[in-house]
Amino acid sequence: MLQYKSQKKTKKTKAPAKGAEKAAKALLSQKEVAARWAEEVKRTKWVYDEWFKHPPHTETIARGAAKDLATPKLKPSELDTLPYEEKFANNGALMKLHDLEHVDNFIEKRKRWLDRTVHTSRLRPQSAATDGAQAQAGPSSSATQESTSSAPQDDGQPPN
Numbered sequence: 001m002l003q004y005k006s007q008k009k010t011k012k013t014k015a016p017a018k019g020a021e022k023a024a025k026a027l028l029s030q031k032e033v034a035a036r037w038a039e040e041v042k043r044t045k046w047v048y049d050e051w052f053k054h055p056p057h058t059e060t061i062a063r064g065a066a067k068d069l070a071t072p073k074l075k076p077s078e079l080d081t082l083p084y085e086e087k088f089a090n091n092g093a094l095m096k097l098h099d100l101e102h103v104d105n106f107i108e109k110r111k112r113w114l115d116r117t118v119h120t121s122r123l124r125p126q127s128a129a130t131d132g133a134q135a136q137a138g139p140s141s142s143a144t145q146e147s148t149s150s151a152p153q154d155d156g157q158p159p160n
Contacts, residue, residue, distance in 0.1 A: 027116045027117060028116045028117075028119075029116075030116070033113075033114055033116050036113065037110070037113050037114060040113060041077055041078055041081055044081045045077075045080055045081055046080060046081055046082060046083050046084075049083075050086070052083055052084070052085055053085055054085050054097065054099055058099050059099070059100045059101070060085070060097040060098060060099060060100065061097065061098055061099075061100045061103060062095055062096070062097060062098075063076075063079055063084070063095070063096040063097075063098065066079060066098050066103045067079065069103060069104075069107060070107045070110070074103075074106075074107070074110075078106070078110065079096075079098065079103075079106075081106070082098050082099070082102050082103065082106055083098075083099070083102070084096040084097060084098050085097045
């Protein structure tokens with residue numbers, strides 16, 4: 001005769017329910033996540049430089065193809081945070097070329113930012129945020145003064 005083991009029927013405690021409730025509280029609302037991502041996109045917008053060129057041997061991708069790399073698709077405002085080079089296509093239209101590696105890194109960054117369980121302060125430390133803003137704005141006035149003061153002064157005399 002075969003015997004089957006049976007489990008005791010015990011009452012479940014409320015502890016798992018409390019844990020699930022706590023985990024649900026840790027999730028940020030979808031609206032808050034979208035707002036913080038939109039703020040980050042505005043904050044890190046790339047200032048267009050008409051003389052910008054990608055380094056030699058850089059694998060580039062057109063803007064239309066870059067939009068289709070991620071799901072959901074990248075928005076033009078999101079791609080404007082990355083540096084791009086403008087060239088004329090064969091049909092005469094102006095195309096924007098992005099570095100493929102930068103686009104891949106950006107997709108990973110967006111994925112981390114849209115993760116509803118991670119708080120924004122963990123994604124962008126305060127010191128890095130101020131450094132990035134200064135890098136976007138350009139060198140400080142003291143750095144500009146140093147570069148101009150170190151240049152040789154032209155007093156109208158020909159060099160010896």
